[in-house]
Amino acid sequence: TLSAVAAAALLDFDSVPKNLDDMVTVPSGYSVQVLYRLGDPINSFTSDYINDGSDTDFNYRAGDHHDGMSYFGMNTAGTAKDLTNSSRGLLCMNHENMTQIFMHTVAQNAAYDKTSRLSSEIDKEVSAHGVSVIEIQKGSSEFSINKSSLFNKRITAQTEINIYGPVKNHDLVKTKYSTTGAKTRGTLNNCANGLTPWGTYLTCEENWAGYFKRPASSTLTDTKAQATQNRYMGSTASDGSYGWANSTISDDIYDRWNVTPSGASQTEDYRNAANTFGWVVEIDPFNPTSTPRKRTAFGRMGHEGAMPGIITSGKPLVYYMGDDSRGEYIYKYVSTLNWDETDLNGGLDVGDKYLDDGKLYVAKFSDDGSGQWLELSMNNTDVTSYATYSFADLGDVLVNTRHAADAVDATPMDRPEWTGVHPNTGDIYITLTNNTDRGKASGASSELDSANPRYYTDDKNGTISKGNVNGHVIRMQEVGNDASATAFNWDIYLFGAQSDADENINISKLTDDNDFSSPDGLYFSQVSKGLMWLQTDDGYYTDKTNCMMLAAIPGTYNDGKSTQIINKAVPSNGNADETITTYVGTEASTTNLKRFLVGPKGCEITGITETPDGKAIFVNIQHPGENTSDLSDSANFESHWPDNGTARPRSATIVITKNDGGIVGS
Numbered sequence: 001t002l003s004a005v006a007a008a009a010l011l012d013f014d015s016v017p018k019n020l021d022d023m024v025t026v027p028s029g030y031s032v033q034v035l036y037r038l039g040d041p042i043n044s045f046t047s048d049y050i051n052d053g054s055d056t057d058f059n060y061r062a063g064d065h066h067d068g069m070s071y072f073g074m075n076t077a078g079t080a081k082d083l084t085n086s087s088r089g090l091l092c093m094n095h096e097n098m099t100q101i102f103m104h105t106v107a108q109n110a111a112y113d114k115t116s117r118l119s120s121e122i123d124k125e126v127s128a129h130g131v132s133v134i135e136i137q138k139g140s141s142e143f144s145i146n147k148s149s150l151f152n153k154r155i156t157a158q159t160e161i162n163i164y165g166p167v168k169n170h171d172l173v174k175t176k177y178s179t180t181g182a183k184t185r186g187t188l189n190n191c192a193n194g195l196t197p198w199g200t201y202l203t204c205e206e207n208w209a210g211y212f213k214r215p216a217s218s219t220l221t222d223t224k225a226q227a228t229q230n231r232y233m234g235s236t237a238s239d240g241s242y243g244w245a246n247s248t249i250s251d252d253i254y255d256r257w258n259v260t261p262s263g264a265s266q267t268e269d270y271r272n273a274a275n276t277f278g279w280v281v282e283i284d285p286f287n288p289t290s291t292p293r294k295r296t297a298f299g300r301m302g303h304e305g306a307m308p309g310i311i312t313s314g315k316p317l318v319y320y321m322g323d324d325s326r327g328e329y330i331y332k333y334v335s336t337l338n339w340d341e342t343d344l345n346g347g348l349d350v351g352d353k354y355l356d357d358g359k360l361y362v363a364k365f366s367d368d369g370s371g372q373w374l375e376l377s378m379n380n381t382d383v384t385s386y387a388t389y390s391f392a393d394l395g396d397v398l399v400n401t402r403h404a405a406d407a408v409d410a411t412p413m414d415r416p417e418w419t420g421v422h423p424n425t426g427d428i429y430i431t432l433t434n435n436t437d438r439g440k441a442s443g444a445s446s447e448l449d450s451a452n453p454r455y456y457t458d459d460k461n462g463t464i465s466k467g468n469v470n471g472h473v474i475r476m477q478e479v480g481n482d483a484s485a486t487a488f489n490w491d492i493y494l495f496g497a498q499s500d501a502d503e504n505i506n507i508s509k510l511t512d513d514n515d516f517s518s519p520d521g522l523y524f525s526q527v528s529k530g531l532m533w534l535q536t537d538d539g540y541y542t543d544k545t546n547c548m549m550l551a552a553i554p555g556t557y558n559d560g561k562s563t564q565i566i567n568k569a570v571p572s573n574g575n576a577d578e579t580i581t582t583y584v585g586t587e588a589s590t591t592n593l594k595r596f597l598v599g600p601k602g603c604e605i606t607g608i609t610e611t612p613d614g615k616a617i618f619v620n621i622q623h624p625g626e627n628t629s630d631l632s633d634s635a636n637f638e639s640h641w642p643d644n645g646t647a648r649p650r651s652a653t654i655v656i657t658k659n660d661g662g663i664v665g666s
């Protein structure tokens with residue numbers, strides 16, 4: 001219940017003011033250490049990063065755009081896992097993307113020629129994506145990277161990765177590289193994350209679709225392939241975001257980014273290469289020579305993250321997942337086998353048991369505050385009778401998860417980002433970051449419903465406009481508190497807004513101490529149970545503040561179903577109103593929601609993990625300075641964080657500790 005989780009000892013700090021400073025601001029009494037920046041070497045053989053675009057060797061350096069991450073404790077000797085150890089551990093983190101303008105000696109601007117790319121630049125960019133595993137140790141005061149650790153490694157968009165689960169060896173993932181469909185190369189656009197009770201890391205592939213060179217789908221002769229491409233990649237021809245298929249040197253490692261059919265069959269070209277992305281990937285950080293496994297039972301989408309529900313012996317493992325795109329869905333995976341604690345010390349073999357065999361569900365929200373989890377498999381006649389796409393088998397359903405979710409009439413959401421499960425109540429919290437089309441554009445994914453009710457939002461300077469630009473956080477409670485239930489109830493925990501917005505827009509009554517926009521990262525402390533961290537990736541409120549992290553103590557799912565009508569007439573707006581009744585949590589206040597951190601210019605705050613004693617948290621600062629437009633004079637870069645002066649900005653991991661040695665967030 002609410003009283004049980006409202007730990008009075010938490011949130012005893014002064015809220016950090018909104019600001020536009022080019023630095024990380026935290027409450028007084030806390031310290032920030034920069035631990036792991038773009039380009040930092042992960043071994044003693046790689047030179048320090050010069051940061052002028054000349055550095056190479058990204059297979060042995062921190063990648064760019066640090067994102068989701070998890071800390072896994074290891075024993076004091078540094079030889080094996082001990083998930084309880086707070087002073088030595090492995091930090092696994094995603095490198096989602098890159099700020100390309102700062103990657104090369106000659107700064108690339110948006111107008112560069114994607115049809116002809118230097119192979120050396122492509123190689124560097126491919127290696128700057130993926131995942132880092134680094135060993136860190138706590139010294140007398142600060143953490144440092146152990147550059148001699150045998151566990152340190154980079155997994156990149158080029159690393160060999162095995163395909164596991166129902167899609168392994170499926171025709172739809174056969175390529176010239178793996179004619180049996182057993183493996184692929186790379187993990188890509190790794191956004192949020194997850195973890196397993198046996199100490200492995202889950203990295204989730206989000207916006208992979210944009211990287212591929214593709215034909216206009218209308219030119220494809222395979223109508224099912226065309227339907228897949230339309231649903232996941234759009235129908236227009238593209239060279240891919242960075243032109244990786246258009247190398248000046250012809251080689252298989254560049255051809256593989258081109259999904260245009262060119263051979264006689266799928267085993268002679270890379271028409272299926274994109275089908276090998278969009279998955280959750282399991283990595284065993286404690287077995288550095290192991291090959292990661294794409295866990296295809298979790299479905300294929302723009303995977304934001306995959307966070308587990310409460311782990312209970314004798315119950316299935318359950319994972320909650322968002323598909324971050326406008327009008328996409330919320331999913332959950334329920335393992336067939338019940339969790340057996342004797343598997344705690346396993347590795348990827350244990351993953352085979354729990355993560356390759358289970359049921360995938362998609363969420364359908366009803367306007368009465370209830371909802372259903374709908375199974376996506378050949379056992380569901382709504383799937384098998386779908387007119388738009390004819391599924392051949394379970395593998396086909398999983399490769400085409402979005403089509404299957406369309407088939408069962410799931411609820412299109414306002415861009416589902418991170419999921420988190422309250423460790424005491426089991427309630428599920430999901431950030432819906434924003435959807436500028438909601439209530440505005442035409443089409444099913446833009447129609448208002450009670451779970452995505454936002455119609456009016458306040459523009460930067462008091463101008464009322466349409467669309468949900470500030471986002472909200474939805475909360476779900478499984479019926480009977482059973483994580484494998486097929487029904488749930490829901491309410492909206494929190495609406496983003498600026499504090500001075502109209503009361504019909506600032507629905508959660510946010511103040512200067514806690515107003516925010518575009519919630520994205522969300523993480524429940526496993527130490528201070530009841531403490532939730534909320535991070536923003538905002539492009540809307542950035543005239544007033546850089547992106548931020550808040551600390552919250554949420555209550556419980558609103559059993560009473562107290563309703564609130566929103567979208568009432570906004571005085572300054574002449575538009576006709578469409579009122580929606582929804583279920584609104586009322587617990588947000590200045591005492592249980594406070595701004596804890598504001599980042600440097602141009603960044604988003606994303607990725608958070610903690611040591612098992614809760615005395616250190618790790619937070620990622622992603623793409624500071626990404627809005628830089630004047631590349632001719634380094635003094636004019638939007639940000640110089642963290643190296644200051646006229647340095648190129650760098651994504652980086654920071655460590656936050658409390659000066660009195662206490663729990664972070666207390």
Ligand code: FEO
Pocket residue numbers: 096191192206304324417
């Ligand atoms: Fe990579 Fe949905 O943020």
Ligand code: CA
Pocket residue numbers: 096604622
């Ligand atoms: Ca991002």
Ligand code: CA
Pocket residue numbers: 191192304417418520521537606
């Ligand atoms: Ca995100």
Ligand code: CA
Pocket residue numbers: 417433520537
């Ligand atoms: Ca985002």
